[in-house]
Amino acid sequence: MHEIIDSHAILWNLDFMELLVPTLPETTQSNDTAASRFVDDYLLYQLASASHRLSSEFHAYVKSRGVKIYVWRVLACLVDQPGLMLTRLSALVLIEQSRLTKITDQMVGEGLVSKRADPTDRRKTMLYVTEKGAQTARPLIAQAKEHEEKSLRVLTAQERKSLKRVLKKLG
Amino acid sequence: MHEIIDSHAILWNLDFMELLVPTLPETTQSNDTAASRFVDDYLLYQLASASHRLSSEFHAYVKSRGVKIYVWRVLACLVDQPGLMLTRLSALVLIEQSRLTKITDQMVGEGLVSKRADPTDRRKTMLYVTEKGAQTARPLIAQAKEHEEKSLRVLTAQERKSLKRVLKKLG
């Protein structure tokens, strides 16, 4: 539902370890028969659910490396866009501007990124991944690709192509 | 990225009003040329991004009706499953158990749902949407369907079918 929950919240995850969400035993009461819950065929729920499940998987890995999810997200988004200004990174990384300001400040303190005022417009903050940030990101990106590969195995080649094309249209 | 952000985060939204995320002006610096950001082709990012964008749209509507996002999510998930126990609702609605306990307590206070101990297992809490809850949910579900319909217009009939099938496989 989220993203529905996507909550925004929710970026990426990995199942090199077993699933986090154990299958629950059958419930005592209520219509398991009623095969038609509203949400089951609701696009926004399906998106949120898939996003949530897959991201949770990978997040377990990110956390196991001692990296905060939002740090991973920022690095993954920024690594290919040196000098990106804060507001644009905010839209890309799906994190609110005011929140991203705090996150990047913290990351500057940790030596993962650096900030520089844009000389042509001093309102703008240009962001750069530092060498340390790049070193942090590298193995995570490698694992992300591996996890993605695994996740896509349940789909046919056709389905994979179609999915990505469609998601680009929607996103 | 979220879901990457999926944020979690994020359930469902509606664009009966104009998009919330205004298109930003072109950035001064940096490689708009480099058409290959890692995240652009990363499944978990694409899922998070689509989920985030679409949900944000609909959330604007939910909020305009004075309904909290998590309340919407709970009602939407519970309305077809009377008597569902807390933990199972938690998995369905993509909200953590401890959080859901608080949310549902609050919703009981607002008369939107009711709780009843399962007579066969007093550990379990069975949840029910009240009439007031159903009345709250009804117009939101209608709008959700409308919004979904709108969202899917950018896709071909083929793509829609494929998308939902694939999302069910992934979610």
Add this chain to the structure above:
DNA sequence: TTTAAAAATATTCTAAATCATGTAATCTTG
């Protein structure tokens, strides 16, 4: 059946996300 283990939910504490607003720099336009 007692005892240990597991399951379901509640509680507490902390972290993270959001909102509203503030400030400074730039842009617009008369």
Add this chain to the structure above:
DNA sequence: CAAGATTACATGATTTAGAATATTTTTAAA
């Protein structure tokens, strides 16, 4: 070029989410 509007970012207060743990009830095993 000066006044107001806009843009970019920062700050502070509040809400929401999450992790860890406690409590109660069932289940399983000895």
